[in-house]
Amino acid sequence: MKLGIFQFNPMWGNKNKNLDRIKRxxxxxxxxxxxxxxxxxxxxxxxxxxxxxxxxxxxFPGGSTSGYLKELSRDIDxxxxxxxxxxxxxxxxNSAAIFESGKFIGIYRKVHLFYEEKNYFSPGQELPEVFExxxxxxxxxxxxxxxxxxxxxxLALKGAQLIAHPANLVLPFCQDAMVTRSxxxxxxxxxxxxxxxxxxTGESLTFTGCSQVTDVDGARLGQLGQDEENVLVVDIxxxxxxxxxxxxxxxxxGDRRDELYFLE
Amino acid sequence: MKLGIFQFNPMWGNKNKNLDRIKRxxxxxxxxxxxxxxxxxxxxxxxxxxxxxxxxxxxFPGGSTSGYLKELSRDIDxxxxxxxxxxxxxxxxNSAAIFESGKFIGIYRKVHLFYEEKNYFSPGQELPEVFExxxxxxxxxxxxxxxxxxxxxxLALKGAQLIAHPANLVLPFCQDAMVTRSxxxxxxxxxxxxxxxxxxTGESLTFTGCSQVTDVDGARLGQLGQDEENVLVVDIxxxxxxxxxxxxxxxxxGDRRDELYFLE
Numbered sequence: 001m002k003l004g005i006f007q008f009n010p011m012w013g014n015k016n017k018n019l020d021r022i023k024r025x026x027x028x029x030x031x032x033x034x035x036x037x038x039x040x041x042x043x044x045x046x047x048x049x050x051x052x053x054x055x056x057x058x059x060f061p062g063g064s065t066s067g068y069l070k071e072l073s074r075d076i077d078x079x080x081x082x083x084x085x086x087x088x089x090x091x092x093x094n095s096a097a098i099f100e101s102g103k104f105i106g107i108y109r110k111v112h113l114f115y116e117e118k119n120y121f122s123p124g125q126e127l128p129e130v131f132e133x134x135x136x137x138x139x140x141x142x143x144x145x146x147x148x149x150x151x152x153x154x155l156a157l158k159g160a161q162l163i164a165h166p167a168n169l170v171l172p173f174c175q176d177a178m179v180t181r182s183x184x185x186x187x188x189x190x191x192x193x194x195x196x197x198x199x200x201t202g203e204s205l206t207f208t209g210c211s212q213v214t215d216v217d218g219a220r221l222g223q224l225g226q227d228e229e230n231v232l233v234v235d236i237x238x239x240x241x242x243x244x245x246x247x248x249x250x251x252x253x254g255d256r257r258d259e260l261y262f263l264e
Numbered sequence: 265m266k267l268g269i270f271q272f273n274p275m276w277g278n279k280n281k282n283l284d285r286i287k288r289x290x291x292x293x294x295x296x297x298x299x300x301x302x303x304x305x306x307x308x309x310x311x312x313x314x315x316x317x318x319x320x321x322x323x324f325p326g327g328s329t330s331g332y333l334k335e336l337s338r339d340i341d342x343x344x345x346x347x348x349x350x351x352x353x354x355x356x357x358n359s360a361a362i363f364e365s366g367k368f369i370g371i372y373r374k375v376h377l378f379y380e381e382k383n384y385f386s387p388g389q390e391l392p393e394v395f396e397x398x399x400x401x402x403x404x405x406x407x408x409x410x411x412x413x414x415x416x417x418x419l420a421l422k423g424a425q426l427i428a429h430p431a432n433l434v435l436p437f438c439q440d441a442m443v444t445r446s447x448x449x450x451x452x453x454x455x456x457x458x459x460x461x462x463x464x465t466g467e468s469l470t471f472t473g474c475s476q477v478t479d480v481d482g483a484r485l486g487q488l489g490q491d492e493e494n495v496l497v498v499d500i501x502x503x504x505x506x507x508x509x510x511x512x513x514x515x516x517x518g519d520r521r522d523e524l525y526f527l528e
Contacts, residue, residue: 111521111524112519112521113513114513114514115511115513115514116513118513123521125524126524127524127525144514147447147448147516148448148516148519148520148521149413149414149417149448150413150417150520150521150522150524150525150526151525153413153414153525153526154524154525154526157526173444173447173482176440176443176444177444177447177448179440180437180440180441180444183411183437183441184411184412184413184441218437247379249377249378249379249380249381249382250378250379250408252411252412255376255412256412256414257375257376257387257412257414258414258526260375260389260390260391260418261391261414261415261417261418262414262417262418262421262522
């Protein structure tokens with residue numbers, strides 16, 4: 001299957017413009033089966049008051065952004081996994097929404113919030129079951145979830161062949177760490193990061209780009225540049241992730257000694 | 265404190281010669297407070313029959329190798345963590361033995377056995393509590409334990425400031441993955457790998473050297489070459505590992521969502 005990432009610099013607060021750019025990029029790469037897009041890439045990242053967050057967040061499904069993306073996924077007959085600001089009742093979540101060929105598939109609410117996100121978002125209360133998209137078992141995590149090895153491990157144990165990872169990375173470590181996440185779980189990972197800067201809170205954040213796809217053996221199947229607005233399209237073979245053996249004696253899941261971990 | 269690693273090519277089956285080389289190296293670097301040495305570095309790695317294993321394995325404490333290393337640790341007034349073949353009753357373990365200034369401190373029996381090790385060794389039944397050595401809280405793991413993120417995580421949660429990691433690595437991934445282990449746990453790691461080849465089982469193994477020390481932020485404090493017989497000595501600051509915060513909002517341990525992990 002063909003996996004696509006669109007790495008770009010979202011314009012803060014301008015959902016129409018961001019959605020239009022997303023639409024043009026996705027329509028112009030019509031061989032892609034599954035798209036992964038960055039975290040909070042319809043709204044921008046630095047939401048500095050509760051009012052701003054409330055104004056920009058929407059219901060998924062139900063809101064206009066959700067409708068737009070659902071329709072786009074039908075037009076391109078593909079899956080879309082995209083970071084958005086979600087309103088659900090009185091709660092606002094930093095979420096990833098999942099669409100497939102005209103259907104809303106589900107939502108993942110970021111469990112490990114980073115830095116000032118804790119002021120404006122509620123943390124998610126579960127790690128998701130895998131989503132079946134275009135025949136692929138997809139686990140979803142968002143940005144800072146990467147630093148907790150338990151996140152990718154839990155998704156892999158739940159059966160994910162591919163971990164889709166919308167991100168707005170500012171620390172320099174994640175892209176190399178995702179190689180380790182692939183190796184330790186024998187899964188494919190797709191990190192869709194943004195580029196550019198935001199300085200709305202008085203603190204300037206520079207996002208690190210370098211979106212990438214890693215294979216089950218940790219090999220990078222493709223990577224974009226640090227400040228490159230571009231699409232990355234790679235062929236992936238998700239069934240390879242079903243086999244957790246690394247030789248005739250060792251199996252990454254079978255060899256786990258769960259009873260010995262986290263005992264105190 | 266000064267941490268030392270001795271990376272070398274042990275001679276198979278010749279414990280006297282290997283211990284003599286270890287002694288000479290350690291005596292000639294007398295500023296080191298704590299030494300980490302490779303896995304199975306007194307015996308060699310490929311133990312191909314139960315009889316060979318039984319002949320080479322010894323009791324720790326109690327056997328002559330244990331006595332030799334205890335005495336050496338007194339002579340150099342330092343800690344020594346070293347991979348050895350341990351006999352305990354009818355069981356043989358791939359273990360790390362720990363000594364400090366003339367005292368036997370403890371043993372760790374490798375929990376995750378690699379490849380044909382499963383034919384000759386029994387797996388350990390616990391991940392160890394931290395050992396206090398020269399005032400440093402040390403967690404110990406052996407070689408293939410690295411690929412299971414739960415190992416380093418468990419040691420860090422038990423309070424390890426430093427993870428000492430005797431190894432006989434043949435896969436190319438570990439040295440980079442240990443950077444991730446440092447970052448995700450904010451711990452120092454010391455991987456003592458061997459060099460050279462062994463082909464006693466008809467299958468030739470080439471060990472990957474590149475022994476290294478990583479700091480709490482993943483920075484490499486030092487690394488040896490791929491085929492270099494040498495000593496690496498670096499200064500480490502273990503109390504840095506006590507602080508798990510990465511900014512005023514995030515703490516690597518406080519932010520864990522243990523209730524959400526491994527639920528099915």
